[in-house]
Amino acid sequence: MAETKDAHVVEIPVDEEHQNKVLYCMKTITAIQHHPLTEISQSPGHLLLLKLWQRDEDLFGRRIALKESRMDSIRREMFQLCCLFLLFHGLFLTMLFTSSVNAKQGSNCKKWWIPSCLSLSTSLVFVFLVQVKLYRYWKAWRQLQRERGDNRALTRCIQELRMKGASFDLSKEPQSGKRMKSSSVEIKWKPLTWCSQNFITICLLGFSGLIFPASKFILCGF
Numbered sequence: 001m002a003e004t005k006d007a008h009v010v011e012i013p014v015d016e017e018h019q020n021k022v023l024y025c026m027k028t029i030t031a032i033q034h035h036p037l038t039e040i041s042q043s044p045g046h047l048l049l050l051k052l053w054q055r056d057e058d059l060f061g062r063r064i065a066l067k068e069s070r071m072d073s074i075r076r077e078m079f080q081l082c083c084l085f086l087l088f089h090g091l092f093l094t095m096l097f098t099s100s101v102n103a104k105q106g107s108n109c110k111k112w113w114i115p116s117c118l119s120l121s122t123s124l125v126f127v128f129l130v131q132v133k134l135y136r137y138w139k140a141w142r143q144l145q146r147e148r149g150d151n152r153a154l155t156r157c158i159q160e161l162r163m164k165g166a167s168f169d170l171s172k173e174p175q176s177g178k179r180m181k182s183s184s185v186e187i188k189w190k191p192l193t194w195c196s197q198n199f200i201t202i203c204l205l206g207f208s209g210l211i212f213p214a215s216k217f218i219l220c221g222f
Contacts, residue, residue: 014176032188038056038165039165039166040161040162040165042166042168044167044168045170046161046165046166046170049161049170050158050161050162053154053157053158053161053174054158056154057151057154057155057158060147060151060154061151063147064144064147064148064151067140067143067144067147068144070140071137071140071141071144074133074136074137074140075137075170077133078130078133078134078137079128080137081126081129082130082204083135084126085123085126085130085204088122089119089123089207089211092115092118092119092211093211093214094216096115096215096218096219097218099219100218100219109216109219109220111219112215112216112219112220113216115215116211116212116213116215116216119208119211119212119215120205120208120211120212123204123205123207123208123211124208125202126204127201127205127208130200130201130204131198131201134197134198134200134201136153138197150174153175154173154174156174157172157173157174
């Protein structure tokens with residue numbers, strides 16, 4: 001006589017919190033699958049473009065840092081030249097005043113143009129050196145501004161690519177924005193810009209012009 005066995009079905013109760021966790025995990029997986037970075041990783045063209053742009057962004061950063069370091073070095077060199085300029089004229093005027101006091105009255109007055117020409121020629125050498133440094137400084141500054149503009153445009157494209165994913169247009173290229181200026185404004189502000197960029201040279205020339213007649217005053221006025 002065969003025994004009959006009753007089949008028992010065990011029901012596992014599922015609470016609401018467990019259901020919410022399962023739904024959250026499913027939504028997370030779905031979101032990851034549709035994330036722009038996932039789409040980029042699955043598209044060889046977009047992935048290659050992202051890597052190239054990231055490499056270019058790193059190169060821009062290095063070039064910007066190098067130009068900033070070069071500009072700091074040029075500023076230090078100009079400061080040293082200006083200090084030497086002032087030190088030379090300080091010693092020059094001190095020696096001139098001492099010689100005028102110790103010498104007989106009027107004996108050095110006829111040769112006042114010799115120290116004046118020496119002072120002027122030395123001043124022009126310093127002014128020339130400073131002007132060369134200024135030219136290199138502003139040239140590096142303009143290059144730095146272009147590098148920063150190109151870097152900002154590239155960064156915007158990288159951010160757009162990361163947000164759009166596979167829908168990003170591969171034919172798009174970074175374009176740096178250029179400030180549009182009218183010709184009248186450029187002509188109006190060009191002299192002011194030139195004066196501001198060469199302010200140090202103008203000051204050194206003005207100081208040199210004051211020192212030139214000062215030699216005659218020191219030698220002939222005492």
